Amino acid sequence: MSTVNEKVALVTGGSGGIGLACVQRLAKDGYKVAIHFRSRPEEGEKLKDAIPGAETFRYDLSEEAACQDLVKDVKSRMGRIDVLVNNAGISIDQLLPFAKPSDFDRLLQTNLKPVFLLSKFCSKMMIRNKSGSIINITSVVGHTGNPGQGMYAATKSAITGMTRSIACELASYGIRANCVAPGFIETAMTSALAPEVREQLLSRIPLRKFGQPSDVAEAVAFLASDQSAYVTGTTIHVNGGMFCG
Numbered sequence: 101m102s103t104v105n106e107k108v109a110l111v112t113g114g115s116g117g118i119g120l121a122c123v124q125r126l127a128k129d130g131y132k133v134a135i136h137f138r139s140r141p142e143e144g145e146k147l148k149d150a151i152p153g154a155e156t157f158r159y160d161l162s163e164e165a166a167c168q169d170l171v172k173d174v175k176s177r178m179g180r181i182d183v184l185v186n187n188a189g190i191s192i193d194q195l196l197p198f199a200k201p202s203d204f205d206r207l208l209q210t211n212l213k214p215v216f217l218l219s220k221f222c223s224k225m226m227i228r229n230k231s232g233s234i235i236n237i238t239s240v241v242g243h244t245g246n247p248g249q250g251m252y253a254a255t256k257s258a259i260t261g262m263t264r265s266i267a268c269e270l271a272s273y274g275i276r277a278n279c280v281a282p283g284f285i286e287t288a289m290t291s292a293l294a295p296e297v298r299e300q301l302l303s304r305i306p307l308r309k310f311g312q313p314s315d316v317a318e319a320v321a322f323l324a325s326d327q328s329a330y331v332t333g334t335t336i337h338v339n340g341g342m343f344c345g
């Protein structure tokens with residue numbers, strides 16, 4: 101269903117996987133989508149042509165200044181930001197005794213700090229508009245834990261705590277903040293899993309299948325929309341029943 105909607109949604113990491121599904125789903129709802137990406141500029145340009153009203157923005161969000169520059173750039177080219185989907189992220193998995201402090205720093209710089217900075221810069225605009233929806237993509241492992249994912253889970257749990265706090269802080273300005281916590285979703289991030297690991301994971305998923313990026317995008321579209329007007333400070337779990345929160 102397409103609706104007339106002059107609202108602008110910024111999706112980070114929007115050129116592939118879950119981010120691309122969010123871009124497509126929000127565009128279907130009539131949002132003008134600001135598609136952030138980091139690599140593969142040719143894919144970015146193709147997306148801009150394929151999605152009416154979309155603009156593309158290329159930044160490496162692990163560089164601190166990039167977050168402020170991205171928000172300024174979206175504002176100057178698209179006028180406003182109504183919905184922020186903090187989706188960009190990486191996973192670096194290692195058992196604790198072998199985990200490198202430099203990898204932990206990289207995860208914090210890529211997964212956590214940009215969520216803080218982008219929320220901070222977008223909130224100023226949203227406060228002026230007295231409305232907005234911030235949607236942070238976390239992970240089931242931030243709730244359940246998983247061997248070898250302590251560093252990654254730390255970033256995702258931190259986002260959950262930050263989201264709850266900013267939801268309380270921004271509610272009086274009409275701004276909502278929520279998380280979507282995917283389970284195991286078929287994307288580049290999970291494509292490298294060994295067959296035996298996939299089998300073992302599947303046995304832990306009651307619905308006995310991995311999720312699709314579109315499954316996550318549906319939850320994001322709900323949280324972006326007025327249908328979730330009374331939903332803030334919470335997490336929607338999209339994980340085939342692995343964990344219910």
Ligand SMILES: NC(=O)c1ccc[n+]([C@@H]2O[C@H](COP(=O)([O-])OP(=O)(O)OC[C@H]3O[C@@H](n4cnc5c(N)ncnc54)[C@H](OP(=O)(O)O)[C@@H]3O)[C@@H](O)[C@H]2O)c1
Nearest residue numbers: 113117118138139160161162187188189239284285287289
């Ligand atoms: N797939 C799953 O099973 C799963 C489960 C739970 C949570 N998640 C979360 O869902 C989100 C999307 O993951 P995905 O599975 O769709 O993975 P993906 O296909 O690997 O996408 C990750 C995105 O993050 C972007 N990114 C990475 N480092 C960046 C940086 N320094 N600056 C800017 N952008 C950067 C990538 O941009 P480029 O490609 O342009 O470099 C890419 O678009 C992540 O936050 C992930 O933690 C995924």
